[in-house]
Amino acid sequence: MMTKILDITKEHCPMTFVKTKIELSKLQTGDKLEVFVTEGEPLENIPKSATEQGYTVLEITHIERDIHKILIRK
Amino acid sequence: MRHPTIRIIHMSIKKLSIISFSGDFDKLVAAFTLATGSAAVGYEVNIFFTFWGLNVIKKRKGRYPLGKGFLARFFGFLMGGKNHVPLSRLNFAGASPKLMTYMMRNRNVATLDELIEAAKALNVNFYACEMSMQILGITLDDFIPEIKEVLGVAKFLEKSEGGDKLFI
Numbered sequence: 001m002m003t004k005i006l007d008i009t010k011e012h013c014p015m016t017f018v019k020t021k022i023e024l025s026k027l028q029t030g031d032k033l034e035v036f037v038t039e040g041e042p043l044e045n046i047p048k049s050a051t052e053q054g055y056t057v058l059e060i061t062h063i064e065r066d067i068h069k070i071l072i073r074k
Numbered sequence: 075m076r077h078p079t080i081r082i083i084h085m086s087i088k089k090l091s092i093i094s095f096s097g098d099f100d101k102l103v104a105a106f107t108l109a110t111g112s113a114a115v116g117y118e119v120n121i122f123f124t125f126w127g128l129n130v131i132k133k134r135k136g137r138y139p140l141g142k143g144f145l146a147r148f149f150g151f152l153m154g155g156k157n158h159v160p161l162s163r164l165n166f167a168g169a170s171p172k173l174m175t176y177m178m179r180n181r182n183v184a185t186l187d188e189l190i191e192a193a194k195a196l197n198v199n200f201y202a203c204e205m206s207m208q209i210l211g212i213t214l215d216d217f218i219p220e221i222k223e224v225l226g227v228a229k230f231l232e233k234s235e236g237g238d239k240l241f242i
Contacts, residue, residue, distance in 0.1 A: 010182050011182065012181075012182060012183050012184075013107070013111065014107050014110050014111030014114060014184070014189075014192075015110075015183075015184045015188070015192070017111065017114040017115060018110045018111065018113075018114045018184075018192045018196065019192075020114070021113070021114035021115075021196060022114075022192070022195050022196065045115070049114070049115040049116065052115070052116060053115075053116050
C-alpha cells in the first residue's frame with residue numbers, strides 16, 4: 001500500500017483538480033494520496049468529487065495558514 | 075376538478091461535448107479548461123474539432139502547406155499549425171499568444187500545451203469534422219494519434235446525446 005504526495009497549493013483552476021484526478025487514477029486499490037490544498041475552491045471541491053467518483057476521503061487536516069491536507073484512499 | 079401538478083425533474087447525464095471551431099488561442103484555452111475541468115470531476119468529454127479548430131490537432135506543429143491542391147495548401151500554410159494559433163483579438167501579428175503564454179507561466183496558470191496534454195491524460199475524446207477535412211484536403215493521418223474518429227453531424231449528435239453542447 002503506497003501513499004503518494006501531491007502539492008497543488010500553487011496551482012490554479014482547472015489544474016488543481018485535474019492534477020489530483022490524474023494522480024488518483026494512477027493509484028492501485030488500497031493506495032493513498034495526500035493532497036496539499038489551499039482554502040477555497042480546491043478544499044471545497046476535491047473531497048466532494050473524489051467521493052462522487054468512488055474514492056474514500058479518510059481525513060482533512062489543517063496544516064498552517066490557509067493550507068490543508070486531504071488524505072484520499074482508492 | 076383539481077388537476078395534479080406534474081413536476082418534470084430534468085436529469086442530465088454528466089457529459090459535455092465541445093465544438094472547437096474558432097481555432098483561436100484564447101478560445102482554445104477556454105475549451106480545454108472546460109474539457110479538463112469537467113473530465114477531472116467525472117464527466118465524459120468530447121471535443122469535436124472543426125474548421126479553424128483543425129489547425130491545433132495537426133501532427134506538424136509549424137507552418138506547412140498541408141492539403142491537396144493549390145488552394146488547400148495555400149490555406150494550410152496560412153493557418154500555420156498549433157504553433158501559430160492567433161488570439162481572437164489584439165493578436166499583434168502573432169506576438170500575443172507568446173505574450174499570453176509567458177504571462178500564464180508567470181502566474182502559474184496552465185498553458186495551452188499543458189491543458190492539451192492534461193486532456194489526453196484524462197481520456198477526453200478527440201474527434202475531427204469530416205466536412206472541413208474535405209474542404210482543406212486533410213486526412214486522419216495528418217492529425218495527432220489521439221484523434222479517435224472522423225465524424226459527420228449525425229455521428230456527432232449520437233455521441234453528444236444526453237449531455238451539454240458548447241460551440242467555442
